[in-house]
Amino acid sequence: MTLAIRAAQAADAGALAGIYLACRREMPYAPLAHGDAAVHAWFADALLPAGDVWLAERDGEIAGFAACSERDGQFWLDQLYVAARHQGSGVGQALMEQILTGRPRACRLQVFQANAGARRFYEAHGFQLLSLGDGHDNEERCPDALYQWRPDTKE
Incomplete structure (x- = not known):
């Protein structure tokens, strides 16, 4: 089995939106804030054109993706x-x-507090919990956790 990472392209929008929707449907603690058509449109018209989206292909099948951005002076x-x-x-x-x-500087992320598997994954990769939130800043209005990774904490 081969695994390859590459930059996502416009033609990948449908597959990435499908992975996102399937994964999010497995999160009963965080109902989707938008319907399928809106999610597909967001991937095609906003997320991918913004750039910095990577995908993983296993034996030619898109298996996952990651999207990054710069906001408020943070990665x-x-x-x-x-x-x-x-x-x-x-x-x-x-x-x-x-x-x-x-990466020469810190990386931040937010995750739903109830997503224990993702939290363990991020912590295993050197992310440290900065704060817990009540969800008022996310569309789902679900309690979240803010994490940060610094280059000197990566294992």
């Missing part, structure tokens, strides 16, 4: 989703390495 990991059948196979690890390797 953010905004999205990291791996298709269910590829979870636990190194896809998330490979995407995380793509994002963090050689």
